[in-house]
Amino acid sequence: MKIVDAANVSLNEWQVAGFLAAARKLSTREIYEVVQAAEPLGDPVAYQFPAIVRRRYDRLPTFPEGYLVMGDAPCSFNPIFAQGMTVAALEAEALAQGRSRLTPRFFARAYDAAWQTAVGAELAFAEIESPRPPLIRFLNWYITRLHRAARCDAQVSIAFLKVINMLVPPPSILHPRILWRVF
Ligand SMILES: Cc1cc2nc3c(=O)[nH]c(=O)nc-3n(C[C@H](O)[C@H](O)[C@H](O)COP(=O)(O)OP(=O)(O)OC[C@H]3O[C@@H](n4cnc5c(N)ncnc54)[C@H](O)[C@@H]3O)c2cc1C
Known part of the structure; x- marks a missing residue:
């Protein structure tokens, strides 16, 4: 082919x-x-910018009135996880809907789940030098098993796809129904 x-x-x-x-x-x-x-x-x-970066504008004690930081500017992901445009689209949707209090904290929420997923996935690579908290080690151990199960179990596969497509929060892959099928 x-x-x-x-x-x-x-x-x-x-x-x-x-x-x-x-x-x-x-x-x-x-x-x-x-x-x-x-x-x-x-x-x-090679990617021009070989790092994932999160700038915590949401933690600034004060933030300029009427100023907005979104898209890759506050948080850029590894392109292989295909998260950046999805997160930017979620923010744009919130902006278009005129939800109240478009503060940096509001936008930080859009990043939290994607960032946790991205960091966990990066730390699965042995080449990355970083401490690995027990929770990350457990999750990566579990996700390796989940990937194996997903190859032949549609429910596990769908549960994982929903998380990586940001349709549901990451903890949903730890639901007892999914845990049971993985193990
Ligand atoms: C190879 C690759 C594959 C990707 N695949 C996916 C995917 O499958 N799914 C997904 O969701 N996301 C993906 N992404 C991420 C996605 O492209 C970004 O998250 C998204 O483009 C971010 O949009 P943005 O507007 O914040 O930044 P950008 O798209 O980077 O736009 C910033 C713009 O500002 C311009 N600019 C920079 N500095 C200045 C300056 N000083 N003055 C004026 N203009 C300036 C730049 O030229 C650029 O046009 C991928 C990224 C890469 C690199």
């Missing part, structure tokens, strides 16, 4: 080999099977 334009192929062989080796390690083979037959469009490009 050819899924990209092969006009400008300049990936090094070792880059391709490394990418394919990583894809092969994924828990399902479908992605590997697609990419191993695909041809690259161009060179890989």
Whole structure:
């Protein structure tokens, strides 16, 4: 299957080999099977801003009247988790609905769940140097099992997708109904 334009192929062989080796390690083979037959469009490009950052404007003792910080400016996520536009859209919706008290604290709430999910997911990577509180260690241990269960259990899969699509709060994947199915 050819899924990209092969006009400008300049990936090094070792880059391709490394990418394919990583894809092969994924828990399902479908992605590997697609990419191993695909041809690259161009060179890989690193993100310009390789960090997740949260600026706590909501904790400032005072905040300029009529000034609003939203989108990636107060909080930017790792693009692989696809959260930034969703969070910005939630904020825009709140703004359009003219909800009262559009304070920084109000907007901080839009970030809390996404930020907790993002931090937990980042800390699942052993390469990230950071202390891992027991709760994070437990959650990442649990989520690894949840991912395995989700491969063959539609209810677990749907519960996880609802969380990552921000339709329900993250603790919902710890509901006893889901816990039971995961274990
Ligand atoms: C590769 C990638 C994939 C992504 N995929 C997803 C996804 O699947 N789902 C999702 O929800 N989110 C995704 N995101 C995140 C999403 O793109 C951002 O959260 C979103 O674009 C943030 O919008 P924003 O308006 O806050 O910032 P931006 O979109 O970054 O807009 C800021 C604008 O300000 C301009 N600007 C900067 N400095 C100045 C200046 N001094 N003067 C004037 N203009 C300036 C910039 O040029 C830019 O146009 C992805 C991000 C990346 C990088």
